[in-house]
Amino acid sequence: MPLLDRDQAFAIGRLDAHDQAALVARGEVSARELTGAAITRIEQLDGMLNILTVRDHEAALARAETATGPMAGVPWLLKESLDYPGLPNRSGSRSFRDAAPGEVIFPFTSAFDATGLVAVGKTNAPEFGLLPTTEPLLYGATRNPWALDRSPGGSSGGAAAAVASGMVPLAHAADGGGSIRIPASCCGLVGLKPGRGANLRARAPHVIEDWLVADTLLSRSVRDVAWATAIAAGTSAPACVPPGRKLRIAVILENLDGAHPETEVAQAITRTADLCASLGHHVEAVPLPVDGAAVAAAFRTVWAYLSRDAVGSTVNRLGQQAAEAMLEPWTLSLADWGAGVEAGDVDALFRDAAHATAQLDAFFTQFDLILSPVLRRPALKIGDLAPTRPFDHMMQLMFDYVSYTQLHNLTGNPAISLPLYLGSDGVPIGSMFAASRGEETLLLQLGFELEQAVPWADRWPAQSIAGTLAFSEEMH
Template sequence: MGRLDAHDQAALVKTGELTPADLVDAAILRIEHLDAALNVMTFKDYDRARARARATDMRGAMAGVPWLLKDGLDYPGMPNRSGSRSKRDAAPGTIEFPFTRAFDDAGLIPLGKTNAPEFGLLPTTEPLLYGAARNPWSLDRSPGGSSGGAAAAVASGMVPVAHAADGGGSIRIPASCCGLVGLKPGRGANVRARDPHVLEDLLACDVLLSRSVRDVSWAYATAAGGIDMPVAPVARRLRVAVIADTLDGAAPSPQVAAVLRQAADLCASLGHDVVAAPLPADGPGVAACFRTLWRYLARDAVAHVVSRMGEAAAEAALEPWTRDLARHGETLGTADLEGALGQICAASDAFARFFTQYDIVLSPVLRHPALAIGDLAPDRSFEHIMERMFDYVSYTPLQNLTGLPALSLPLYLGADGVPIGSMFTAARGQEALLLELAFELEAALPWKHRWPAHSIGTEVPR
């Protein structure tokens, strides 16, 4: 049953073929078999999951379907360590936000939490607290980040859906690396998942990763407060602008460029009007803006740890990358923040005008295929990570800064057999259009049969 998406697993419960306890026990079996290689799980809550499965009232749309939460998300009864040694001894949580309550009400049963980098500050998942999560397509490659553990869990078939959060690409990046459907809702499109925070409210959003468009469409509708969800392919033909270069004007790597051409050709073959277009905004300025805000986030995270632990203990507990990025942020002044906010406004206005001419932007998710484990390890030199990270993550921050919705789809594999996602972006409020296009592309080029080497599709017989 691990080969089934959330909808099909829920159907087994609704027809009485299986019970919620059956689904939960099977998922635990899969996790225990696969996690030794993938290092996904950071907290296992199996006893409570089994108790919840026995007690479920069967009324939710996804009653009995197992899922996993990302480390960094607050949830009652589970510790939130945020991938950090500074929170190694975090107590079980007591906070329930509307986001997780919506999925509880829908009948999903959480089994635990997944691996994530310290405070979500890297696009790979190699925290010193837990060790590296591994890509089920190739164990020497990263599943991406910061929702890398979630992506590896879903891609391998441990669970059909898992929570992911995105402040600079952290839904779309692991979706690209692991061959999943990854929707980043637009700003304010989902109910609250965390405490109010100016920069996180500006940049971050939450949804569930899955292998199927219908699961992600349902999850988006649920997290948006129970709106009607798209269920069918787009009816009209769309104007698709292909933007190939990064924010800094660099071309994508050859494997990524090849996938972009294939995705553009697929859209054209379906009758969409596909044309190349330049980035309408100041790309280097937008990239600099993101680097500025990322330093602010690190500085804020470190300040909280120092206030709780003291300077010496915080220095010992925090990862070198986090400490160094925060120190780099200490040089920022009000003029830097004012300039960053100005870039956000200018880019948002530019794209509002751009979307009067086009319906969709097609671009890469990442400049390079999934990186090797260790390439962005948090104890590498600050200079190496700064250069490599912002070169790697040079497409996805745009949508976080401008509040646009975007979607990574697993249309193609790279030449080495590891997925490379294709990113589609739409105007504010056009999540439904993205999902309708995704339904069409999924039907035209199905990926349901594709399973990584380390997965339920190849290793575990249930």
């Protein structure tokens, strides 16, 4: 059976997952043709953006032939770190360059497979997810479709670039310190980090990862993300409607270190606050309600433990010499730095995280939502956080850059990045809303209301299936 031609594949790529599924439901295309259209788009765009780390095209087409369910044939991509049968999990690391195809599947992935989604490959991510950019030495840098010299963020940067460019309408992302919201902000997507315990198991049990990490799918539309959030939680999707009441929204520009964002970020958040006020919500600027310095220190302790765990397991698997040769300088240096962490630091970590959780719980009795930046700066240039840069530079820039998102991982609160505005250079700057535990639906309802007020469905980057380069000669 022949697949759709390039122009047809590009036209389908402009649709979100729900509209792509509707084409199959109406009999206008087959599930195989829908999956094949994504493969065509990937082949056209990936050479420019460097997103795919694993391609599974023939197996994907075969799966599409028998796909059933409400999303039959709708293509999605898996993050490099996600286990999936038949696909290797290299975790963005040269130490796993020769990883065998996977044999394990977890409930999170099974739930999406059961809807008829068809996995077509895996997306680029930094080594062990330890950076908020995506330029591992194993695969090289993924480029932001909005500006090729800019990072798409991380650690789910490949996923975000794939959706932003129109390769697929959905891609898996995981967030242990901002890795859903950061790439969503950099690439102009909707990125919801569910609260702790709000999604099915996506990986093997690990005490720190179970505490910090949440999984979801990135998309360009709120309704896609609402659907994915429900599937990932094993619940029914909420109706995409505005909130049933006017909300109390606290605007917090101060980061964990007490600093304010760079000018263009502050302007985007101010515009978002004004938009919310124009819709009748009560908007009020307030100071950070937690001990920011303590939260920042707690997160650095957690990150040190994750790097030590990664290095230690690699040494056990390959030996000291091979591990040092294969692991990236950032991973090794962060683990060395983490060797100074002592039992008292762990006591402080859990004490300060619990204190911040209690402070946020009390704060959310006064306000429904917090509006803040996702990142202190606009999307970084590729190379700014390359894993080969000097360690002191990396520590200072990384933890300054991600000084808003970490809080919600430590406290377990849900938070969402919405693509409301662009910077003066045309690269998106996300607005982040956070809510109390269990209020994912409220975040999605506000997201839907803001999507209707400032639509972004027709806003595409130049390096995409609908951008100014879509029909240029270099893409033929």
